[in-house]
Amino acid sequence: MxxxxxxxxxxxxxxxxxxxxxxxxxxxxxxxxxxxxxxxxxxxxxxxxxxxxxxxxxxxxxxxxxxxxxxxxxxxxxxxxxxxxxxxxxxxxxxxxxxxxxxxxxxxxxxxxxxxxxxxxxxxxxxxxxxxxxxxxxxxxxxxxxxxxxxxxxxxxxxxxxxxxxxxxxxxxxxxxxxYAVWERMAEWSEHAPPSQPSALPVEPAAARRRLAELVGEEAEVRPQQADYAEAIARAFAPREREGAPNLVLAEAGTGVGKTLGYIAPASLWAEQNEGAVWLSTYTRNLQRQIDDELARLYPQPAEKRRRVVVRKGRENYFCLLNYAEQARSVALKGGETAIGLGLMARWAGATRDGDMVGGDFPGWLADLIGRGRSLGLTDRRGECVFSACEFYRKCFIEKSVRRARQARMVVANHALVLIQAALGGDEDGQVPAEIVFDEGHHLFDAADGAFAAHLSGLEATELRRWLLGAEGRRSASASRLRGLKRRLEDLAAGDPAIEEALDEALRAARVLPGEGWHQRLANGNGQGPTEAFLARVRQQVLARARQAGEGYSLECETAAPVEGLLAAAAALDEALERLEAPLASLRKRLLAKLDQEAETLEGELRRRIDGAARSLEKRALLPVGAWRGMLRSLEEETPPSFVDWFAVERIEGREIDVGFRRHWLDPSEPLARAVLSRVQGAVVTSATLTDRSENPEADWRTAEQRAGVPYLAAPALRVRVDSPFDYPALTRVFVVTDVRKDDMDQVAAAFRELFLAAGGGGLGLFTAISRLKAVHGRIAKPLAERGLDLFAQHLDGLDVSTLVEIFRAEPDSCLLGTDAVRDGVDVPGRALRLIVFDRVPWPRPSLIHKARRSEAGGRGYDDRLTRLKLRQAFGRLVRRADDRGVFVLLDPMMPSRLATAFPEGVPFARVGLAEAIAATAAFLAPQDG
Incomplete structure (x- = not known):
């Protein structure tokens, strides 16, 4: 040395x-x-x-x-x-x-x-x-x-x-x-023959019960509801009778039923009998991890579990070896914080199970310690992967995950990935799962809403330009990873004049899309090119007409009666996008032709890369550009009746971040049914809150069926309801506080402070707006600390939601403030969560898309259903096991009585003053004798 x-x-x-x-x-x-x-x-x-x-x-x-x-x-x-x-x-x-x-x-x-x-x-x-x-x-x-x-x-x-x-x-x-060269210590993935078509043997209900008994074990608590649930779910794992008519089961299982093992039992039997894979899909990363943990009961040996179970997510979630290597190779020269941060990343990369950095085994707090650029910034978030042209292709975490999924029996995925892949015709191999379980099924409508929407915005168009053109001369380390289409395809195009010509033409036409600094140019009135000219007119119309101007929130307005110059700008942009779309379509066509014409000589890996490039062109470029052109042309006509269009200026804390033209399905369950459910053999949509709890059970089920897309399928769904085994009247209390003004933040903060103190911690505060959360936090953090209670908060502590929840779970006397993301991501059994305080009734935000759907669904009742769902979801966090106790408090005297059906039947429900709510909370949550 x-x-x-x-x-x-x-x-x-x-x-x-x-x-x-x-x-x-x-x-x-x-x-x-x-x-x-x-x-x-x-x-x-x-x-x-x-x-x-x-x-x-x-x-x-x-x-x-x-x-x-x-x-x-x-x-x-x-x-x-x-x-x-x-x-x-x-x-x-x-x-x-x-x-x-x-x-x-x-x-x-x-x-x-x-x-x-x-x-x-x-x-x-x-x-x-x-x-x-x-x-x-x-x-x-x-x-x-x-x-x-x-x-x-x-x-x-x-x-x-x-x-x-x-x-x-x-x-x-x-x-x-x-x-630091972690890739040197990694094994390469091996290729296997494509999986065969799975068989179509049904799962017998009695067999599902037996499998469930094996999974829970002889020492487990007897839960007859769980066995009933597993038997009912088995109906989804039967061969369908005709095309487009899946065996669809809508199953509501109350908290404590044990639905995860309840559907794993029949799903695992189907996978074994038919030598196929069942996809288990969730909405939140927390549940994805919990399902993966539960599957250890099915495969107790780690080696077998690794072969049979794979967690799948979008490519943007995984550690990219090429991105990391570009920094690590010069780490000896860089030193300082770069060497420290990359050293910790090298340690993690050498130990990780599958390279998943978002909800996998990557500690969420590590990005906060070493910086996001040296951690989460190493993922492939912009789709610049060069696939088999990458020197680390044979060791790539993503490619390993894809190949493991082909041989797996249980694939734990998320709704967004499942829906997007289905919409594009399947996964990388063009395969659509035969059987899917959608857990957290109450979010399936929202997931479909996002998956099948189209946004012509500054951010979306800029991302497409980066994907096509790459770094465009920037010299920073992050810019070096912006690999444009030319670099990704240059070896495939070499020697093929038609491909080279289409590629060059597409890259020239891509300059119609906005480049860096577009937002500042719009604000200054100096937009460049047809895209920025159109977005400038959109921004002008939104700022002129949005009613919320000056409040700091995102703004929106209808597309009707466009401002002067907007239609001309839309027509000019449509023409420019046509000049981009044509060579991109030609490029895709030439790549597919290459597969056909050179079928005898192309090696398997090269074939897969060409096919992947063609699929990427379709997904990343042709589909959005085609959607954008259709939206632009409709401005001079009418929006198709199946869609809702609007203009928006997106803001975060008053700062503009995006401007655009949005199109969503009025009913996203229609593409959900046609693109996904109609193509599978069987599917389960399950949740503890699948139906509304109004006074009309039949109407509640019809609404659940509508949101799951059943009216668009060729066969009805099987309805299943299994109630919770918990004694909610004995374990919980609900108070609506009648003497706190919800618009007076001093009063609201005082209520939160005293209720948290009365419970001795373990309090979750839920807010309908970030501004209200911050106002309360600023008023109560110090007083709680002086009384020995730690307070954590989403949007203020600089930590991701999953890390905040882990802290909350580990610190039983702490309190946590959050918004919807915290409500959906909390699974905290025991005394660590014993009090929930909602700042006010969580009515739906009055957006244009909500207005359209509300009108279609019947007015006030639609608002009530969505609000009851949020209340039920929040209340459901309180009791996660039979010995939990909890109090739910709503600080809104204007809560209508018709919303009270959101809470389980028989739960003591009282409208009281704040002082009485504080005293009752303290008494109910006091430690129990014995």
Whole structure:
């Protein structure tokens, strides 16, 4: 090892009691400092920052700690960085208590116990690393390079690994950059013959019951509702009688029935008997992970589970080796935070199960620690994959996932992927699943609404331009990954004049699309080209007519009576898009012709790449451009009756982010039925809240059938309802507070504060607007902290929703504020969630698409159904197991009585004053004797 590569390792040693760094934990607006000698001090934010700059302390999640103290940055030995290095791709809630639970330490309660836990966790992790010896050779090189980059944990880690200035005595001395080439340690995927057509043997109801009994085990609690549910679901796994008439089961299963294992039982039998795959589709990533965990009961051996179960998501969710390599290859020269961040990514990439960075085994908090550019920015979010032209193609996580799915029996996917692939004619192989289970079926309508919509907007058009043209001369590291169509197809086009000509013509025509800086040019009235000219007129019409102007929210208006110049701009853009569409269509046609004309000589991998390129052209370019042209032409005529058109200016906190022309299906269940359900043998649409709970059960089922697309199918659906086994009247209470003005944020905040205190934590606050959430958070965070309750918040803590939920689950006396995404993503059994407070009745937002659907569906009743669904979903978070207890509070005296049917029959429901609600909450949630 040269002198320039020597790393001194005599820095702080957290593993040595009395000789390590201090520990710092943050409350709201103050910090506790625990010195290495055991002295405890309470510090203000500025003093904590000065102390940390002079003497870096142990801490947990430096960015979050800084935010809680009102600081921009805080240096220290972050335990989460050490955890990510020692236990890559492992779970840990990003708090001292979460660390303790993951490491088997006693969970802390007070601030000083949390500080002590940091030292114990550091000691255990370093000892764990040392115990591995040289079983993890990549760790030494990565730690060495990260230390050169200034990583505080580097010296103690190198000591633990037996590596220091005299590293040669312990073996080969590490080199800068060593270990970052994770691809060198990865196995290549192997190709298999395409799967055969599955058989069509039915699943007998009695067999489904037996399989369920095997899955739950002899020691499990007897749940007859679950067995009834599994037997009913088996009806979907029978061969259909005629084309376009799937065996569709609509199944509502109350919370506690155990629907996941209930549908896995018949699904697994069908997959085994027929040697095919069943797709299990969810709306949220949390449930996707839960289903994957439950499938361990079916395949207890990890190796077999890996063969039989695969989690599928869109390509944009996976770690891209090529993107990573472009940064990692020069990491020895870059140093600093780049070396540290990429080192932690190298550790994760070497340990991950499947490279899934969004809801897989990638810790959501890691992106917050090292920056999104060095983490989530390494995914292929813009579709620039070069497929088999990539040097890492044979080791690609995405390609491995696709190939594993061909051989799998259970494919755990999400609604968006299933619907989009079905709309495009199947997956990469053109295969459509024979059997699909749609869990969280109440979201299927919304998923279809997004999947089958068309948006002609600045962001969408700019993304298409990037996909076609690439980086366009930019020199940044991220720009180098913007690989245009020419680079992706250049070797396929070489030697074929027709393909080369079509490609060149398409790239010239692509400049009609807006380039970087389009939004600023629109704001300044300097739009360039036909797309920006059209969007400028759209923006003008929205700003002139939208009623919400000045409130900071997104704006929209109807397309009728267009402003002067808009129709001319639309016609000019249509002509320009036609000049783009023609060569793109020719290019796709030539690629498919190449498959036909050179069938005898093309190798399998090259055939797949050509076919993939043709499919990408269809999906990424021809379909949207064709939809845009149809929308533009309709401006001079009428919107087709099946669609709703409108103009929009999208805003986030008052800042404009997009301008565009939107088209949605009036009833997206129509394309759902025709493109997806009519093509499968059987399907299950299931949820705990599939139907409304009005006073007309038959009407409730008809509405559920309409939202699932049943009227567009050639056969009726089987209706199934299995009620929850929970005793909701004994376990829950519902209060509507009548004396808090919902438009007075001081009163609303005071209600949240006192209710959270009455429950002793475990409170989830749900809001109908981000602005209201922020207003309450600013008023109650400090008072709650002074009473020992931690408060976390979506949109304010800088963490993704799944990480916030994990923190909330790990900290049983904390409270969490959030919006719809939190309501849908929370699964917190036990006392960690014992109180839900809704800021007001969650009426649907009065958008133009809602107005059209409301008119079609019958007016006020449509609003009521959607609102009851949100209330039912929120209430359903309270009780997840038989010994849970919970209180639901709505701070809205204007709640109509007809919405009360959203809650289970018999649940005590009372309209009370705030003082009474606080007292009743405290009494009901007080610890039970025995």
């Amino acid at each position: 040269s002198a320039s590569d020597t790393v001194e390792t005599h820095g702080p040693a957290p593993a040595e009691p009395g000789n390590g760094p201090a520990a710092l934990v943050a409350g709201r607006g103050q910090a506790l400092w625990l010195s290495s000698d055991g002295e405890v001090e309470l510090l203000g934010p500025r003093e904590a920052a000065e102390r940390a700059a002079a003497e870096p302390p142990l801490l947990c999640h430096a960015p979050a700690t800084a935010r809680r103290l009102g600081l921009e940055r805080l240096a220290g030995y972050d335990l989460l960085e050490l955890f990510a290095f020692v236990r890559p791709a492992a779970f840990c809630a990003p708090t001292p208590r979460g660390l303790a639970l993951s490491l088997g330490l006693a969970p802390p309660h007070s601030l000083d116990e949390r500080a002590l836990t940091l030292g114990l966790a550091a000691d255990q992790l370093l000892r764990e690393m040392a115990a591995r010896g040289f079983e993890d050779p990549a760790a030494r090189g990565i730690a060495f390079t990260m230390t050169r980059g200034g990583w505080l944990w580097g010296p103690p880690l190198l000591r633990a690994l037996g590596t220091g200035a005299t590293a040669a005595e312990a073996g080969e001395a590490p080199r800068a950059g060593q270990g």
